[in-house]
Amino acid sequence: MNLQCVWDECEAQGIEINDLRQQQLVAFLEGLYVVNAHTNLTRVLPEDAPVRHIVDSLLIVPLIPQGVRVLDIGCGPGFPAWVIAWARPDLTVVAMDATVKMQKFLGDHLMPNLLQMVHRAEDVIEPEHFDFVTGRALAPFGIQAEISVAWVRVGGLFVPFRTATEREAIERANIGMLGLKLIDMVEVDLPGDAGVRLFPVFEKLKSTPKEYPRSWGKIKAKPLAKG
Numbered sequence: 001m002n003l004q005c006v007w008d009e010c011e012a013q014g015i016e017i018n019d020l021r022q023q024q025l026v027a028f029l030e031g032l033y034v035v036n037a038h039t040n041l042t043r044v045l046p047e048d049a050p051v052r053h054i055v056d057s058l059l060i061v062p063l064i065p066q067g068v069r070v071l072d073i074g075c076g077p078g079f080p081a082w083v084i085a086w087a088r089p090d091l092t093v094v095a096m097d098a099t100v101k102m103q104k105f106l107g108d109h110l111m112p113n114l115l116q117m118v119h120r121a122e123d124v125i126e127p128e129h130f131d132f133v134t135g136r137a138l139a140p141f142g143i144q145a146e147i148s149v150a151w152v153r154v155g156g157l158f159v160p161f162r163t164a165t166e167r168e169a170i171e172r173a174n175i176g177m178l179g180l181k182l183i184d185m186v187e188v189d190l191p192g193d194a195g196v197r198l199f200p201v202f203e204k205l206k207s208t209p210k211e212y213p214r215s216w217g218k219i220k221a222k223p224l225a226k227g
Contacts, residue, residue, distance in 0.1 A: 041077040057083035068131035074138040085114035121147040122213045128153045136161035142225030149178045164196040173225035179206040
């Protein structure tokens with residue numbers, strides 16, 4: 001597995017890569033595909049993982065303030081949560097996913113600043129507890145915003161992983177009732193022909209009304225920002 005694109009991205013961001021960090025990343029990726037051989041954790045091929053899993057996860061790192069508490073909703077086997085924690089030891093990162101097989105794998109690769117939460121995001125148990133909330137490959141934008149925002153403290157940031165084709169739809173999305181304001185749109189190119197990642201940056205200006213998030217049935221039946 002060629003990790004040069006990862007080391008290049010780390011150098012571009014000023015992330016220090018020592019022998020220990022290299023060993024941690026190699027062990028994590030090797031472990032992922034050992035388990036993936038018998039338990040479906042990812043559909044990404046091993047040769048594509050450095051770009052599609054690691055570099056893609058790293059792209060959000062410059063947007064995260066120093067020393068904050070981060071929540072990754074729908075972390076799967078650790079993207080971006082594990083990568084963020086690996087790259088930024090100044091952060092406390094909580095990896096949330098309700099899928100036990102994902103959390104079991106991640107539990108074997110925890111770091112001092114990476115915590116787990118086996119939980120469904122729409123059942124908010126720590127409202128307004130996190131400074132920065134994100135999620136990757138999670139749900140359509142309106143659904144992701146609704147199940148994420150109640151976890152964000154007032155003054156904190158909600159920054160989902162989205163695609164460049166969604167820019168106009170996100171700019172038009174009527175989600176102000178959640179207490180969010182769009183303050184920036186950041187597009188970053190992935191290496192080679194892997195595409196463009198879009199990070200809409202939302203600041204939470206006021207507490208989210210208690211009726212949000214709605215029950216999962218209502219969210220699915222009538223998602224916010226649809227179309």
